[in-house]
Amino acid sequence: MADINQFKIIKELYTGEQLTVYQVEDPKNGESGILRLIHQLPLRDEWNQFYHEYEAKITNYKHLPAVKVLDVWDRKPFVVMEGNEGNFLEKEQMLTGKQIDQFVDAVVYLHKHGILHGKINRFNIWIKENGEIILYGAGERTVFQPDRKITIQDDLKQVLSVLKNHSSLAESHFEGISFDHIEELQGWILRKLAIPKPGLVNLGESSKTVFESVIQEENKREEPEFVTPAPSPPKEKRKSGSLFIGVAVAAILIILIFSINFLKGGAEKTSNQASESKQETAVEKDKPKAKAVEKKDQVNLSQFTQVVSGWDPIKHASIKVAGHDYTLVAAAQKQDDSSGKVKVFVLSQGKKVGVSPEYNGNSSETKSYIDSLLTITAENGQTGLLVFELPDDSGLISEVIALTVQANGSAKQVWSDYGTEVKQSKDVISVTGTELSNLSLKNNTFTLVKTKE
Numbered sequence: 001m002a003d004i005n006q007f008k009i010i011k012e013l014y015t016g017e018q019l020t021v022y023q024v025e026d027p028k029n030g031e032s033g034i035l036r037l038i039h040q041l042p043l044r045d046e047w048n049q050f051y052h053e054y055e056a057k058i059t060n061y062k063h064l065p066a067v068k069v070l071d072v073w074d075r076k077p078f079v080v081m082e083g084n085e086g087n088f089l090e091k092e093q094m095l096t097g098k099q100i101d102q103f104v105d106a107v108v109y110l111h112k113h114g115i116l117h118g119k120i121n122r123f124n125i126w127i128k129e130n131g132e133i134i135l136y137g138a139g140e141r142t143v144f145q146p147d148r149k150i151t152i153q154d155d156l157k158q159v160l161s162v163l164k165n166h167s168s169l170a171e172s173h174f175e176g177i178s179f180d181h182i183e184e185l186q187g188w189i190l191r192k193l194a195i196p197k198p199g200l201v202n203l204g205e206s207s208k209t210v211f212e213s214v215i216q217e218e219n220k221r222e223e224p225e226f227v228t229p230a231p232s233p234p235k236e237k238r239k240s241g242s243l244f245i246g247v248a249v250a251a252i253l254i255i256l257i258f259s260i261n262f263l264k265g266g267a268e269k270t271s272n273q274a275s276e277s278k279q280e281t282a283v284e285k286d287k288p289k290a291k292a293v294e295k296k297d298q299v300n301l302s303q304f305t306q307v308v309s310g311w312d313p314i315k316h317a318s319i320k321v322a323g324h325d326y327t328l329v330a331a332a333q334k335q336d337d338s339s340g341k342v343k344v345f346v347l348s349q350g351k352k353v354g355v356s357p358e359y360n361g362n363s364s365e366t367k368s369y370i371d372s373l374l375t376i377t378a379e380n381g382q383t384g385l386l387v388f389e390l391p392d393d394s395g396l397i398s399e400v401i402a403l404t405v406q407a408n409g410s411a412k413q414v415w416s417d418y419g420t421e422v423k424q425s426k427d428v429i430s431v432t433g434t435e436l437s438n439l440s441l442k443n444n445t446f447t448l449v450k451t452k453e
Helices: 041-057 097-112 152-166 182-192 198-203 207-222 240-302
Strands: 008-015 019-026 031-038 067-073 076-082 086-088 125-128 133-135 312-321 324-334 340-348 351-355 359-361 371-377 384-391 398-405 411-419 421-425 428-432 436-442 445-451
Touching: 008 031, 008 086, 031 041, 041 067, 041 076, 097 133, 097 152, 097 182, 097 411, 152 182, 240 312, 312 371, 312 384, 324 371, 324 384, 340 384, 359 384, 371 421, 371 428, 371 436, 384 428, 384 436, 411 428, 411 436, 411 445
Parallel strands: none
Antiparallel strands: 008 019, 019 031, 031 076, 067 076, 086 125, 125 133, 312 324, 324 340, 340 351, 340 359, 371 384, 384 398, 398 411, 421 428, 428 436, 436 445
């Protein structure tokens, strides 16, 4: 397969009537990209004009690719756009809640910048190796079919079609629905999938209202009904003689018990005082120990400060992979009063040997940017799995990230989604969300099993 100008073709991804799409690499810097080569020579000027306009509007939005090169090869115009390792959405593949959120966000961003996509299908939805979405092909239909005007309704119908075929929403949800704007469709999707995000506030919703209503409903179903006990039937009236005898016996028993306790009291008093004295001594001994443990934890975090220079250590855990002991340190970097950045550093013998991608923390306090550092090691001990949460400020929802840790200390993201609860049972970590996701390591490879709750 011949290269296209300076770009080395890695593989052909798609070919159609109007264009062919390739995954390419620039040998000058080793950067990968997505090259879109059109077949129709007369469309070169319109193609270049459109992508110049696109380039001016879409610059650094992470779910839409930026333009890297506009050029001509064999008289055919092409564009090279940003593109990490990954592949197009497969025919039977189901999108996670987070991926649906990113996909619809990309369409919202296009519409806000005056661009209608026109051809939203699985061959334009790119899923990176870390699971994130990039939407390609925005606006190209205006070049290929200039006589047919693209409308907002075209994009809305195409988004719904993708969701119908690639989401967990039942088909019945799509019957008889229509929207006038992409934000209305976005709000409907977020509520159906119970995905919280700041944008919901503008629609009269918030992550708190969405999730509190769900949780309250679940609690309501689980809470047992309180039944007022029926009044007991009246007891049969006893004879007065029997009543008198009963009262007399009770009085004698009370006097006997009081006398015995009084006599015991003197003997036990000395014993109790000695016992109390011993307990106080034991408590006094325990106090320094408790302080020592607390101090030790503080030292454990502070000792990582120089190793993860520029970051504030907030949590740590240990894991053993291929016979090597590693310390996993979650550290934060504050951006403003309500957000920051989070990374997980992999340390071995006090030195940094690996680091995770960078994530956004969405809480008001640095120490709350990350939670639940749960770890699992594969049965053969060659790979480790690390799962943690990036909580929402409401405290009801978390973005859950799963990383695999290799024997060389490298940390690679293998899964992410939203969840309301994360817990571990032996060699499985479960994430409760729209579905129950069970994460584990089978045959040394990350495994995800989703089940209906």
